[in-house]
Amino acid sequence: xxxxxxxxxxxxxxxxxxxxxxxxxxxxxxxxxxxxxxxxxxxxxxxxxxxxxxxxxxxxxxxxxxxxxxxxxxxxxxxxxxxxxxxxxxxxxxxxxxxxxxxxxxxxxxxxxxxxxxxxxxxxxxxxxxxxxxxxxxxxxxxxxxxxx
Amino acid sequence: xxxxxxxxxxxxxxxxxxxxxxxxxxxxxxxxxxxxxxxxxxxxxxxxxxxxxxxxxxxxxxxxxxxxxxxxxxxxxxxxxxxxxxxxxxxxxxxxxxxxxxxxxxxxxxxxxxxxxxxxxxxxxxxxxxxxxxxxxxxxxxxxxxxxxxxxxxxxxxxxxxxxxxxxxxxxxxxxxxxxxxxxxxxxxxxxxxxxxxxxxxxxxxxxxxxxxxxxxxxxxxxxxxxxxxxxxxxxxxxxxxxxxxxxxxxxxxxxxxxxxxxxxxxxxxxxxxxxxxxxxxxxxxxxxxxxxxxxxxxxxxxxxxxxxxxxxxxxxxxxxxxxxxxxxxxxxxxxxxxxxxxxxxxxxxxxxxxxxxxxxxxxxxxxxxxxxxxxxxxxxxxxxxxxxxxxxxxxxxxxxxxxxxxxxxxxxxx
Numbered sequence: 001x002x003x004x005x006x007x008x009x010x011x012x013x014x015x016x017x018x019x020x021x022x023x024x025x026x027x028x029x030x031x032x033x034x035x036x037x038x039x040x041x042x043x044x045x046x047x048x049x050x051x052x053x054x055x056x057x058x059x060x061x062x063x064x065x066x067x068x069x070x071x072x073x074x075x076x077x078x079x080x081x082x083x084x085x086x087x088x089x090x091x092x093x094x095x096x097x098x099x100x101x102x103x104x105x106x107x108x109x110x111x112x113x114x115x116x117x118x119x120x121x122x123x124x125x126x127x128x129x130x131x132x133x134x135x136x137x138x139x140x141x142x143x144x145x146x147x148x149x
Numbered sequence: 150x151x152x153x154x155x156x157x158x159x160x161x162x163x164x165x166x167x168x169x170x171x172x173x174x175x176x177x178x179x180x181x182x183x184x185x186x187x188x189x190x191x192x193x194x195x196x197x198x199x200x201x202x203x204x205x206x207x208x209x210x211x212x213x214x215x216x217x218x219x220x221x222x223x224x225x226x227x228x229x230x231x232x233x234x235x236x237x238x239x240x241x242x243x244x245x246x247x248x249x250x251x252x253x254x255x256x257x258x259x260x261x262x263x264x265x266x267x268x269x270x271x272x273x274x275x276x277x278x279x280x281x282x283x284x285x286x287x288x289x290x291x292x293x294x295x296x297x298x299x300x301x302x303x304x305x306x307x308x309x310x311x312x313x314x315x316x317x318x319x320x321x322x323x324x325x326x327x328x329x330x331x332x333x334x335x336x337x338x339x340x341x342x343x344x345x346x347x348x349x350x351x352x353x354x355x356x357x358x359x360x361x362x363x364x365x366x367x368x369x370x371x372x373x374x375x376x377x378x379x380x381x382x383x384x385x386x387x388x389x390x391x392x393x394x395x396x397x398x399x400x401x402x403x404x405x406x407x408x409x410x411x412x413x414x415x416x417x418x419x420x421x422x423x424x425x426x427x428x429x430x431x432x433x434x435x436x437x438x439x440x441x442x443x444x445x446x447x448x449x450x451x452x453x454x455x456x457x458x459x460x461x462x463x464x465x466x467x468x469x470x471x472x473x474x475x476x477x478x479x480x481x482x483x484x485x486x487x488x489x490x491x492x493x494x495x496x497x498x499x500x501x502x503x504x505x506x507x508x509x510x511x512x513x514x515x516x517x518x519x520x521x522x523x524x525x526x527x528x529x530x531x532x533x534x535x536x537x538x539x540x541x542x543x544x545x546x547x548x549x550x551x552x553x554x555x556x557x558x559x560x561x562x563x564x
Contacts, residue, residue, distance in 0.1 A: 076317035
């Protein structure tokens with residue numbers, strides 16, 4: 001390989017890197033759900049510690065195995081509960097969809113995309129969503145919003 | 150048992166195949182064509198921006214469907230035609246329009262929402278579906294008692310509860326001002342449900358007539374009650390009048406509104422004091438979906454190619470013309486596409502089969518989100534898709550102190 005070939009190969013590499021950087025910048029700038037393939041998830045660090053006192057969920061509300069709650073707060077009339085699921089996004093999505101069956105809450109809509117998913121529910125005088133975000137390999141963040149309906 | 154996507158789609162597909170077979174065996178000549186009437190019942194004279202937005206959303210979808218040859222079912226093509234009827238924000242006029250639509254055999258009514266309390270029944274007797282695409286009133290859509298009423302628009306429940314979740318943790322004392330339009334009264338119901346559990350967050354709850362020119366006494370009442378924020382729920386004129394009264398009196402209180410706050414009329418009426426618009430915050434349905442802004446931008450390009458840009462009639466401080474993104478045109482556009490999918494699934498416009506099919510089909514909406522209804526839900530926009538946007542220099546951008554809003558991109562609003 002001569003110097004000219006080396007030079008043009010380096011230039012192509014630089015262009016590719018520049019292209020990738022520009023692509024990443026564009027995705028970041030656009031925001032609002034620009035997605036990253038699941039394969040790009042990084043390995044998980046140590047998990048956050050769970051709450052000492054489990055949040056008080058409404059009667060019958062799904063409390064699936066593998067979910068650890070890390071934060072619970074009131075936002076006006078609504079409850080917002082955060083935590084994580086030990087498993088990937090598709091597993092978390094299926095877990096919650098199944099857990100709502102027979103719970104007294106109807107799943108009124110659901111959506112799963114590459115990096116996030118939502119299960120919208122209504123029943124027992126409440127409505128809201130379970131939002132799932134792929135955080136790292138094998139762990140999925142869970143945010144539950146429960147409102148009076 | 151919760152609604153499950155896959156069986157529903159299978160059911161939908163099976164129903165479509167069976168219905169297609171039934172139609173194919175009915176002896177109708179292949180290649181037959183028929184027109185299906187969609188009536189748009191909207192306030193063209195009283196709220197021209199809303200009326201125009203709704204009608205243009207419908208027309209864009211209809212033109213696209215018709216240009217593809219209509220809805221093809223078993224060798225028969227169903228094309229849509231559209232008729233606009235002005236409800237003038239009058240429940241009586243809206244009811245009369247629905248009667249007219251039914252008498253003319255409309256396949257569906259795309260409705261702004263005024264007068265639904267009475268008009269849904271007239272449509273129901275004829276099994277005519279109504280798609281509400283603007284008003285979000287809590288009682289307007291009732292799955293069991295009003296099976297022919299559907300909605301693709303942010304609900305008042307979603308807006309009021311999202312505001313409660315956003316404003317109460319800030320420690321604000323909300324002065325609530327609503328007008329006596331259908332829109333304002335429905336908003337008052339939603340506000341009281343959302344804020345009723347936190348009375349400490351409500352300083353005042355005041356009604357004003359929608360045609361009141363100067364609400365200064367009511368604004369003063371809210372101020373004297375200790376309000377540290379105003380939530381104004383009413384027509385665009387009411388919002389402009391309240392904002393003018395507050396700023397004229399030197400009260401720099403933060404002002405929040407439902408989607409009507411983004412109506413160009415608010416900015417037009419206050420164009421002599423553009424600084425009064427700065428900081429005005431409204432709640433609405435997110436324009437862009439999880440997958441990013443491109444589907445909405447594509448829709449916007451089609452809309453603006455067909456109808457031109459919606460000029461607000463004001464300029465930024467640097468002299469650029471301000472234009473309005475076609476947010477509320479998405480909803481009628483999506484409803485017509487859901488309707489077309491239902492006509493296909495029902496193998497034609499038979500009212501009973503069509504109503505059933507509306508509970509079965511989904512389409513990809515203008516912003517890339519899935520739009521559709523099911524046996525558990527006739528709402529096309531979920532509460533959690535409500536976001537907040539703040540005006541600055543006559544254009545708006547999503548707020549940064551709300552988890553959902555902070556993830557949303559700024560949509561271009563200058564020509």
